[in-house]
Amino acid sequence: MDDWYRVDGQALLLSLRLAAWTTAVLVVLGLPVAAWIAFSRARWKFLAEAVVALPLVLPPTVLGFYLLVGLGPRSPLGGLYQAVTGRILPFSFEGLLVASVLYSLPFAVQPFAAAFAAVDRSLLEAAESLGASRARTFFRVVLPLSRPGIVAGAVLAFAHTLGEFGVVLMVGGNLPGATRTVSIAIFDDVQALDYARAGRTSLLLLAVSFAVLGVTYGLQRRARPSWLPR
Amino acid sequence: MAPALEARFVHTWPAGPRVEAELSLEEPSGPVTILFGPSGSGKSTVLRCLAGLERPAEGWIRWRGATWLDARSRAFVPARRRPVSLVFQEYALFPHLTVAENVAFGLHALPPSDRRPRTAGVLGLLKLGELSGRRPSELSGGQRQRVALARALARRPELLLLDEPLSALDGPAREETRVELRAFLTRLGVPAIVVTHDRLEALALGDRMAVLSGGRIRQEGTVSEVFGRPADEEVARCVGVETVVGARVVGRGDGLVTLVAGPCRLVALDPGLPSDDVLACLRAEDVTLERRSSGLSSARNHLEARVVALTPQGPLVRVVLDCGFRLTALVTRLSCGELGLAEGEVVTAVVKAPSIHLVPRPAAPGAPR
Numbered sequence: 001m002d003d004w005y006r007v008d009g010q011a012l013l014l015s016l017r018l019a020a021w022t023t024a025v026l027v028v029l030g031l032p033v034a035a036w037i038a039f040s041r042a043r044w045k046f047l048a049e050a051v052v053a054l055p056l057v058l059p060p061t062v063l064g065f066y067l068l069v070g071l072g073p074r075s076p077l078g079g080l081y082q083a084v085t086g087r088i089l090p091f092s093f094e095g096l097l098v099a100s101v102l103y104s105l106p107f108a109v110q111p112f113a114a115a116f117a118a119v120d121r122s123l124l125e126a127a128e129s130l131g132a133s134r135a136r137t138f139f140r141v142v143l144p145l146s147r148p149g150i151v152a153g154a155v156l157a158f159a160h161t162l163g164e165f166g167v168v169l170m171v172g173g174n175l176p177g178a179t180r181t182v183s184i185a186i187f188d189d190v191q192a193l194d195y196a197r198a199g200r201t202s203l204l205l206l207a208v209s210f211a212v213l214g215v216t217y218g219l220q221r222r223a224r225p226s227w228l229p230r
Numbered sequence: 231m232a233p234a235l236e237a238r239f240v241h242t243w244p245a246g247p248r249v250e251a252e253l254s255l256e257e258p259s260g261p262v263t264i265l266f267g268p269s270g271s272g273k274s275t276v277l278r279c280l281a282g283l284e285r286p287a288e289g290w291i292r293w294r295g296a297t298w299l300d301a302r303s304r305a306f307v308p309a310r311r312r313p314v315s316l317v318f319q320e321y322a323l324f325p326h327l328t329v330a331e332n333v334a335f336g337l338h339a340l341p342p343s344d345r346r347p348r349t350a351g352v353l354g355l356l357k358l359g360e361l362s363g364r365r366p367s368e369l370s371g372g373q374r375q376r377v378a379l380a381r382a383l384a385r386r387p388e389l390l391l392l393d394e395p396l397s398a399l400d401g402p403a404r405e406e407t408r409v410e411l412r413a414f415l416t417r418l419g420v421p422a423i424v425v426t427h428d429r430l431e432a433l434a435l436g437d438r439m440a441v442l443s444g445g446r447i448r449q450e451g452t453v454s455e456v457f458g459r460p461a462d463e464e465v466a467r468c469v470g471v472e473t474v475v476g477a478r479v480v481g482r483g484d485g486l487v488t489l490v491a492g493p494c495r496l497v498a499l500d501p502g503l504p505s506d507d508v509l510a511c512l513r514a515e516d517v518t519l520e521r522r523s524s525g526l527s528s529a530r531n532h533l534e535a536r537v538v539a540l541t542p543q544g545p546l547v548r549v550v551l552d553c554g555f556r557l558t559a560l561v562t563r564l565s566c567g568e569l570g571l572a573e574g575e576v577v578t579a580v581v582k583a584p585s586i587h588l589v590p591r592p593a594a595p596g597a598p599r
Contacts, residue, residue, distance in 0.1 A: 125283050126322035129309045130336030130385065140335070144326045 007201045010177055011185035012208075018093070018181060019161040022100040026108040026157045029101070031150070034112030035138060053106050060103065064170025067099045071171070096172040096179050103167045108157040115149020116142055148220055155216040159209055232295075233257075234421060235389065239289025239299065241279055249275040249445040255421060262415050264432045264453065265425045267442035268468060273425040274319070276442065277391050280423065281316040282309035293389065315382035317392040321374050323366040329353070329377050330362040336385040348384060356380045356414070372403045379414065390415075390422040396431055408434050409504060409590055429470055433457065433509050433589045441465045454509070458556055472558035473512035477588075479503070486530075486583060492554035497530040498586035509589045514548065516585035517559035520578045521569050531581040533557070537573050540566070547571070551579055 037049055055063060071089040072078045078089050089095035119142050127137040143150070165183040172179030174188065182205055189198035235255035242248045249272035255263055265273045278284040280291065282298065285306055291299040298307045309316075315336075323332050334349045353359050356376045366374055375395060382390060395411060396404050412435050415422050424435055432439055433453060440450040441460075448468075449461040457474035460466035481488035482500055489496040491510055498510065518529070535553035542548075547566040551557045557579055561571075569577065 120322070122318050122320065122322040123324060125309070126316075126318060126324070127335070129281055129283065129312075129314070129316045130381065131310045131339060132335070133310065136338065141324060 006197060007204055008180075008182065008185040008189075008197070011180050011182045012201070012204065014093075014177065014180065015162055015182040015205075016208075018096060018100055019158045021097050022104055022161040023108075023154050023158045025097070025101050026104060027150070027154055030105065030108040030112055030153065030157075031143075034109045034153075035116055035142070037109065037113045038116035052109050055103050056106050060164070060166025061170055063103060064099065064167040067095075067102065067167065067171050071095055071098060090171055091173045091175060091179060093172075093178050096168060096181075099167045099171040100161045100164060103164055104157040104160045107160045108153040111149045111153035111156065112146070115146035115153075118149070119145045151216060151220060155213060159212060162205070162209060162212075235280075235291075235293050237280065237289070237291040239279060239286035239291060239301070241275055241284055241286040243275070247272065247445055249279075250447070251276045251279070251442070252447055253440060253450070255423075257421060261419055261421055262412070262435055262437050263421070263423045264436035264439035265423055265442060266429070266432045266436075266439050266456075266468065267427060269427050271427075271442045272445040273427070273442050274393055277316070277393050277423065277425050280389075281314055281391055282307060282312045283316070313385075313388040315385055315387035315390055317378045317382045317390070317395055319393040319395075320398055321366075321378035323374060323377055323381070325366055328363050328365060329358055329369070329380075332366070332377055333358075333362075333380045333384050335381060352380045352384045355383070370403070371399045372407050375399065375407055375411075379411075383418070383420070387420065390418075390420050392422060392424045394425055394427070396426075396428070411435060412590075429457075430589060432469075433474065433511065441468050443468050457511070470513070471511045471587075472514040472560075473510075473517075473556065475510050475512075475555040475557075477508050477510045479506040479508060487588070489586075489588075494533050494554050496581075496586060497583045498588055499584050501588055503588060503590045505590050507590075511587040511589060512557065512581065512585060514558040514560035516581060517557060518580040519549065519559055519561055519565070519569060519571070520580055522578070527580060528582070529580045530583040531579075531586070533579045533581070535577055535579045537571055537575045537577065539573065540571060551577070553579060 033052065037045065037052070068090055069075065070077060073082045073088045081087070081089050089098065123141055123145070124137055127141050132140065163183060164181070165187070168179065168181050168184060172181070174180050174184050182201060186198050186201050186205070189195070189201065233254040234257040235253065237251060237253045240248065240250045251272075253276070265276060267273050275284065279286050286299065286301065288301050289299065290297065290301065296307070297305050298312060299305065324335065327335065330349055330353065333352055334345050337345045337348055340348065350359070353362055356379060358373070358376055358380055361369065361373060366377065369377065375398070396407055399407055408431060415435065424431075426432055426435070436453045438451065439453050439456050441448045441456060443464050449456055449465045454474045454476065456465065457469050457471055460469055460472075466472065475491045477489040477491035477496065479487050480490050485500050486497055487500045489498060489508070489510060496510060533553040535551035535557060537549060538552050538556075539550040540547055541550075542563065545563055546560050547563055549559045549561060549566070549571060551559060559579060571577065
């Protein structure tokens with residue numbers, strides 16, 4: 001075979017781009033949500049926690065179905081998006097991004113919230129009694145002390161997005177260059193009985209995923225804060 | 231002049247104990263007030279309420295004319311806006327910041343050009359200059375305590391609150407830091423409230439003290455008043471030492487010190503104190519009473535004393551004596567009868583040298599700072 005090295009490079013790049021954007025959005029959106037979950041004393045907090053955790057247990061097809069309907073041009077959100085941009089969300093990269101953010105939400109928010117909650121309360125009280133506002137306490141004390149948990153959440157969100165399949169298929173379909181992610185490309189190849197290419201792409205995805213996780217955990221270990229007991 | 235601090239509040243923990251406090255702090259009656267009590271008595275809760283970390287459901291707190299809490303009008307000044315610094319029991323230093331960054335943490339409201347000199351000044355005051363680049367994990371317990379104090383002082387608080395400041399230290403460091411801390415607190419002249427359950431700490435650090443037990447303040451007064459004349463049995467049991475008298479070292483030798491306390495000379499073991507001003511502490515059960523001194527005795531101290539009061543306590547009798555200062559003895563009912571003790575009688579109080587415990591007092595209460 002003369003094309004032994006051929007993989008669906010376009011699909012792989014698309015998946016990496018989607019994972020990077022999803023992670024960026026989740027860090028920006030997920031940190032305040034996690035902070036609220038970790039520090040709020042609201043009585044209905046448990047409901048918000050349950051909503052955040054839903055994608056963990058919901059079949060991707062169910063989430064994908066609701067997103068397809070909810071983002072469609074006939075829904076208020078989809079209609080607004082169409083009115084502003086002239087495009088529709090389903091079967092587009094942007095629609096896929098919205099879906100991925102929701103689908104990977106617990107993978108980012110839960111480690112963030114756990115890291116925040118693990119920060120010694122007396123440090124927060126010390127900051128408060130030294131005149132620090134909530135924002136200052138968060139940025140100067142909580143965030144730096146939660147760094148390992150934040151990195152872990154970001155990496156999990158990235159890796160999880162890289163491997164998602166069901167939601168993408170429901171919301172994005174299979175448009176090369178726009179919504180055809182690497183997992184869909186593999187599925188396609190298998191459907192077309194091109195086992196060789198499916199195998200090569202799978203191996204590449206496995207290698208990339210392992211490399212991302214390996215490098216991150218390796219760095220975390222080396223960058224282990226010096227103030228932690230050894 | 232109105233007291234600086236006036237507080238009367240009740241804080242009830244959800245499904246937990248109820249803590250009542252009634253406190254007032256005159257100024258300038260000596261800078262250090264001790265909040266004393268056994269663990270679980272509510273001392274830390276009172277301190278947290280004063281700091282603004284807890285919001286009592288009833289009562290009020292006023293400081294130099296400002297209302298920090300008034301449950302009736304729902305007024306509440308949160309911790310970050312009270313001119314108070316709290317030194318936490320385990321110090322709560324920020325582990326990811328250096329000593330200098332920890333100390334400067336509370337100075338964000340100052341213009342940037344003022345922060346550095348202020349930080350350097352406080353670090354110098356607490357002899358932390360050489361450690362300014364270190365992380366808390368690289369410090370000894372005593373050094374951490376000084377950093378916590380420096381961080382609290384950098385903001386120039388009007389009131390300093392210390393929660394069990396020495397409990398995280400052990401052994402010699404504790405003894406040493408106790409003396410240092412008293413020196414700092416008196417030199418600074420910032421009114422301080424120190425929570426402790428250790429009577430040596432209370433004696434060594436305090437000018438005034440309030441005894442807290444079962445969630446209520448039982449007695450408030452100068453340290454020697456409270457130790458010397460506990461208001462009731464509860465307080466006496468909490469403080470555990472019946473006689474506390476100010477004394478001056480006038481001689482040293484053979485491992486012993488000679489003290490002058492009022493008109494009496496006392497001999498005690500020499501604990502190697504840095505200062506000549508001390509408090510001599512005596513437990514009532516260590517005081518023996520004799521009708522007529524037989525002359526020869528292994529005990530070093532024989533004091534002429536007049537019986538002031540007799541209080542029966544089960545099989546024992548608590549005898550309050552006057553020997554120039556107030557001395558309390560605890561004797562059996564039987565001995566009391568045999569000696570024919572009665573108010574106004576003169577007896578000899580005998581105390582062995584090792585029974586007199588000396589606590590250093592670098593400055594006397596109310597002495598010029």
